[in-house]
Amino acid sequence: MEKTMKASLSVLVIVVVGMLQHLAGGASGQLVYNFYRFSCPYVDNIVLNVVRSAVQNDTRMAASLLRLHFHDCIVNGCDASVLLDDTDSITGEKSALPNLNSARGFEVIDTIKTALENSCNATVSCADILALAARDSVYLSGGPYWQVQLGRRDGTTASQSAANTNIPSPFESLNSLISKFQGVGLSVQDLVVLSGAHTIGRAHCGTFSSRLFNFSASNSPDPTIQSSLLQNLQSLCPDGNSDANTMAPLDTVTKDWFDNVYFKNLQNNLGLLQSDQVLFSTTNASTAFFVNYYSNFPYAFSRDFPTSMVKMANISVHTGSDGEIRKNCRFVN
Numbered sequence: 146m147e148k149t150m151k152a153s154l155s156v157l158v159i160v161v162v163g164m165l166q167h168l169a170g171g172a173s174g175q176l177v178y179n180f181y182r183f184s185c186p187y188v189d190n191i192v193l194n195v196v197r198s199a200v201q202n203d204t205r206m207a208a209s210l211l212r213l214h215f216h217d218c219i220v221n222g223c224d225a226s227v228l229l230d231d232t233d234s235i236t237g238e239k240s241a242l243p244n245l246n247s248a249r250g251f252e253v254i255d256t257i258k259t260a261l262e263n264s265c266n267a268t269v270s271c272a273d274i275l276a277l278a279a280r281d282s283v284y285l286s287g288g289p290y291w292q293v294q295l296g297r298r299d300g301t302t303a304s305q306s307a308a309n310t311n312i313p314s315p316f317e318s319l320n321s322l323i324s325k326f327q328g329v330g331l332s333v334q335d336l337v338v339l340s341g342a343h344t345i346g347r348a349h350c351g352t353f354s355s356r357l358f359n360f361s362a363s364n365s366p367d368p369t370i371q372s373s374l375l376q377n378l379q380s381l382c383p384d385g386n387s388d389a390n391t392m393a394p395l396d397t398v399t400k401d402w403f404d405n406v407y408f409k410n411l412q413n414n415l416g417l418l419q420s421d422q423v424l425f426s427t428t429n430a431s432t433a434f435f436v437n438y439y440s441n442f443p444y445a446f447s448r449d450f451p452t453s454m455v456k457m458a459n460i461s462v463h464t465g466s467d468g469e470i471r472k473n474c475r476f477v478n
Contacts, residue, residue: 176294176459180273185265188295192257192274196281199253204401207282208346209250214279215339215457216248217272219329220308222461224300225271227308228254228474235477241308247349251475254278258474271474272297276458283450286345288403291451294458298468301477315352315418319427322420329460331453336424337435338453341446343421344407345400347392350382353417357382369426371414378417393417405447408440 181188199206217227220238227244228251229237238244239251254274261269273295284290313325326336356367357379366375374397381393394400395417396407407421416422424432439446469478 176296176462176464178292178294180295181265181269185261185268187264188261188269188273189277191260191264192277193281195253195257195260196278197285199250199256200282200285205347206250206253207286207401207403208342208395209248210253210275210278210282211342212346213248213250213254214275215342216244216308216312217275218457218460219313219325220311221300221304222463223272223276223297223458224461224463224468225275225297225471225474226300226303228271228275229303229477230475232476235303236305237303238305238308241305241312243308243312243314250278254474262472267470267472270297270299270468270470272299272462274474279454279458283342283403283454286401286403289447289451291455294455296462296464298463298465299471299474299477300463300468313420315348315420316355317420317423319423319430319432322423323431329457331457333431334435334449335453335456337432337439338446338449339457340421340424341405341407341439341450343395343418344403344405346395347400348395348417350391350393353378353393353419354382356419358384367419367422369414369416369422374415395421405439405443408436408446411436412440 196206196210199210213227214223216238217223217225220226227238227248229235229239231237231240239248254271257274257278258269258271261274273293276293276295276297280291280293311325311328313322317325322336323333326332326339331339356370357375358366360367366379370378378393381391396410397415397417398410399406410416411422411425414422414426416425424430425436427433439449472478
């Protein structure tokens, strides 16, 4: 009897300590691992299962969910503002130029949210869902797995203007890319590492057609495009005109596999977007060292990508009593 009581008391102490750590983590403005250990213990499995199903149905979805997380965090922090629909009082970020007719995966986030609400009502934030879904998308594409720090709360507003200004465009110069990343606390190395996410995914003709025929008003193609790739892209997107659904893989070699081939492509002038190729081809580029490094050492990319993702996912987060836990990721409560 005495042993049973001691065992029960020990379990109770562990539970109470864990709950206090959970609450302290949320109140201190810090993200923590195992934030939902007691309040929603199966959150990782629930998110992974939904993302796995989505990626099996549509391979592109892995890149789309990863991009959605980035487009959220780069605009006023990781607050799930990118998920908000337009209302009478909010103009959402979905209609901003970088997201219009290109950001996708919202239905997958809705499915995850519904499953979590059924399992642990009003507990897991949409911002945390985005972070977990991005991690799982990388993992399911053959990339590294990492522990995601959790405890974000959702913002109550969005900024279309900030989305138009802050999200890097496919036509961005190297200096502008560096400036935008440094503006949110991300380094030159983070820029190169996170650009490596373009090892998966596809892009519409309109995002790279300016490089194919009349680049920088030169009446000739971008000289940093390898000739065979140029011919293929000119055929795919004649005169820059094509069906809205016409796309090319960002990584023409291993298009659906998360690896370091993206960096090898840049070395061989096989970068699809101007904003990719400038990382290597710009004269005296500060980013070229890291392109060469990750091209030569794939394990280093697998090690550093999670580090940069965790850093990005900590940008201006809401924690504690700041923000809210949305019941529906598309609308504030």
